Amino acid sequence: MSGEDQLRDLYDASYPRLVGQLTAFTGSRAEAEDVVQEAFVRALGRSRGFARVDNPEAWLRTVAVNLARSRWRRVRRFAGLLPDLVPDQHPDLGPDRVALLHALEALPAAQREAIALHHLADLPVADIASALGVPVGTVKARLSRGRAALADLLADDPEGAPRA
Structure with missing residues (x-):
């Protein structure tokens, strides 16, 4: 071949x-x-x-x-x-996926990179550190902070409307 x-x-x-x-x-x-x-x-x-x-x-x-x-x-x-990320750029995605993309966009670039590579690309922390050229501890911190920020961004308020 x-x-x-x-x-x-x-x-x-x-x-x-x-x-x-x-x-x-x-x-x-x-x-x-x-x-x-x-x-x-x-x-x-x-x-x-x-x-x-x-x-x-x-x-x-x-x-x-x-x-x-x-x-x-x-x-x-x-x-x-x-x-800017606007929902009409993703007509084939459901509202939950669009909300996730909006929340990811709201994160600082370093946190967004770590979250995307770890949770969506399924890369281990060491591989992310190597790909981004940063220490393993830095990747862990970015993942922790990114997850916390996403939780806040995607959390529902008492009336059921997602927070911005």
């Missing part, structure tokens, strides 16, 4: 999962699709080196995360604003 065929099989198996993980990470399905596709393009351009990677999906996820971070920095530098 050629390298391109192996990459095609990896794409078929990993693309939906990576897009789901990066949607939570970025807050935008379109942005997630862009960075995941760019990660696959980079893998294709490095087919010999990519064939020797121990965990190709983890490599792709790391590249996509780094691309998303670079885009965030660029947006902040030139526009001063991160893109």
